[in-house]
Amino acid sequence: MAPEADQPLSTPTGEPAWKQRAVERSTQAAKRRAEQRVERFLDAAQAIMAEKGTTDFTVQEVVDRSKQSLRSFYQHFDGKHELLLALFEDAMSKSAEELRALAAQQSDPLDRVRVVVQELFEISRPDLSARQRPLFSDFAMRLLVSHPAEMRVANAPLLALFTELMEELEEADLLRSGFTARRGAALTMQTVMFNAQSSGQEGAHPITAEEIWDYCANGFTMDAPTS
Amino acid sequence: MAPEADQPLSTPTGEPAWKQRAVERSTQAAKRRAEQRVERFLDAAQAIMAEKGTTDFTVQEVVDRSKQSLRSFYQHFDGKHELLLALFEDAMSKSAEELRALAAQQSDPLDRVRVVVQELFEISRPDLSARQRPLFSDFAMRLLVSHPAEMRVANAPLLALFTELMEELEEADLLRSGFTARRGAALTMQTVMFNAQSSGQEGAHPITAEEIWDYCANGFTMDAPTS
């Protein structure tokens, strides 16, 4: 990593290389400190959410809990929204990893999709997991309507997992004819997550993980028609 | 309607019947006036939403637009939430009626479900109908997480329609074996509405009405297995 020849490319302003390196060294220490502070804000926010089971905490609470200052908070985050977004993206990619690990335990491609669908349904339902994952109910919904692009980014890891699983199905000729893996991945993922959201809203007949799997896999019509 | 014998039942306080009737006559005029005021608030709110394409208006805006007073607003509504809820319930039952009329134009039970699914999808997508129906994106999502019981009430008309259509399918033996009409109705309705919500979030490959119908009807697996 001594790309002196490349320096001109990265210093179009005419700064000498040594100066850049010196500045960078200073910068990196500061960066570490900054990252640590950000970490503390993140941890504090997560702890508060775990306690209150909602994203309706105040910025002040996070600041107090993290033993830092409001001033510092706004130096590291563009606002409360950015904080929540960071936590949400993190939670989503962690969940995607967990689900991927779960899928890996199954040998049959169809079983892989099944366990992922059922587990995603469980961790997405508000009544059971709101306390542990308020981001999935509260924040995800608001993000979907107010910042769909950011939602798409946050969903990417999970969507990738579903796409892989669907492609496996495709290769094993287990996908319905004329059905694209990409579309099926998005449709299934969203169907599972959102139906989980409104489970418990269904008065006396809450939907179960088995039912949602059955539905996604087979639809509701007889096994032949559709025109 | 001269149920004098029944009066004691409705006047346990001992008030004479004539007085009750007189009071009621006075009351009804006041009631009409009150309803008219409520109507004006409702209309103003709807107009503002149509212009701004969001539910993020202030109560003050509604008050100004309706040429009434803030004080009066809170005399007729418990708060902004109640206003939105009223508009939402109204929009939902109107949409349910429109969809029911649309279904009636089809003779085949499966076609009835299909047109309803496809049209519900279209009117629920945020990109096209946000301007006309911000309640369906904005408010519905928030209501789902913050007041699921109210959401259930608001959804009831639409759910009833889906249930009827599903029961028709059941009677015509077009429903998959071991599949309940009630569950299918809820699952399908929510799947359609929510997937519409996130359509357009799908970068370059937005889901279409045909695809969602295909998915709901048939799922993604081959036409035989599931174990």
Add this chain to the structure above:
DNA sequence: CGGCAAGCCGCAGTAATGTTCTCACCATGG
């Protein structure tokens, strides 16, 4: 017609909360 009760209005005021500003401080690096 005169008065009264109810409703309505305008306006100021409260509360909650996200965000920014002021200013002193201090720690880090040169």
Add this chain to the structure above:
DNA sequence: CCATGGTGAGAACATTACTGCGGCTTGCCG
């Protein structure tokens, strides 16, 4: 050892939902 920039503490600001109060209008009743 000093200059710079991040930090802390708190005040200040902005927005918004909501409420209290006093006065005015309106419609009703005797």
